[in-house]
Amino acid sequence: MIYVYQLIASFFASAGFGILFNAPRRALISCGVNGALGWLVFYLFREGGTDPVLASYAGAILLTAMALFNSRRMKMPVIIFITCGIIPLVPGGTAYEAMRHVVMDQYMEAQGFAFEAALVSGAIALGIISTEMADSVIQSIKKKFNEKEA
């Protein structure tokens, strides 16, 4: 049951950001689903004891694959689905924590949060790019096959 609640919460968080970023109306639901699935993978990995960096990487891979699928299906740029979908994963809260500790003169705690934010966002970026690369390899292999058949 808790997974369902997690899915619902991350769905509305991502779709809400879709509204803030003025995403096209017919993409909103896919944006929410993307965010929810990415978050679910992240959540499952973290429940299993993986550290947040690796869990974010896994979440980003799944949500980028979904985003690529949606962007082909709806003929819209993939950035719409990625931007809204990474919302639950993105370390905005951690970055804020880092800066809050800096402002309050607690530099040691700030360092930890800052490094975590950098690593997590690096992992997400890497997850997105590695899926995009795998996709472009698959697409070019498909193209070659089609040329051979023709």
Added chain:
Amino acid sequence: MSGELEIIEAPDKVYSDDFVRDVFYIAINSGKILLENGAETYRIEDTMARIASSYGIENAQVFVTPTVIIFSMNDYALTQTVRIEERANNLEKVAGINNLSRRISEGLPLKRAINQLETIHEARMFPFWLVILSGGVIGVMFLYLFEGVFVDLPAAFIGGAGGVLILEGILRYTKLKFFIEFFAALFIGIVGIVYVEYGPGQMLDTIVIASVMPLVPGVLITNAIREMLRGHLLAGIVKGAEAALTAIAIGAGVGLVFMLS
């Protein structure tokens, strides 16, 4: 001279001046709209070069940074620089340009492409109340994801909605970017403290983190790193600096409230 110098050949077909200028107009304005509304650097460069080559103009060079676009059609000795003052996220317009560029590569005539480009400025926006409401909903949802307690729900909603209201409201009158985020965070800090000190609130930190979520530059940090991994180092550094300043502004706004209380 060793023979390695690349010789740029003259174009096969020479187009009329008006035609070239129209293509130039479409390409550079598409790039401008994409950059102003949050598209990635490589996609902007790709789209502009693709629009030019769809109309048969090869050898177009594009250079995009987060603040400027330089676009040249080298065969026709045409170059323009466009300065970008404001950047926001408006995915509807990005989708509009994407759609235009796809139709152009399928052979959309020039005049109709210009007409379509000029309608993109009137992209539909979500109503203002819905934007504010979704700020509140985001706050509440993140309160749950960050394992907050149910009692704190009203504070997260008011903080999230109020933060977005301040952000969007002031943005209509002035463009002082980081100060706006500072004031929005200040408001959220005050809401959190008042709710915990004088109300039923329990977890101040969770309330504040959940309600600043609509403001924090999480997407910006991730995009900065993505730009760098793709080799757009300049764009990555600029976006990273913007993200850091935004985070400092929010941290300062909330930190000020915490220090005073």
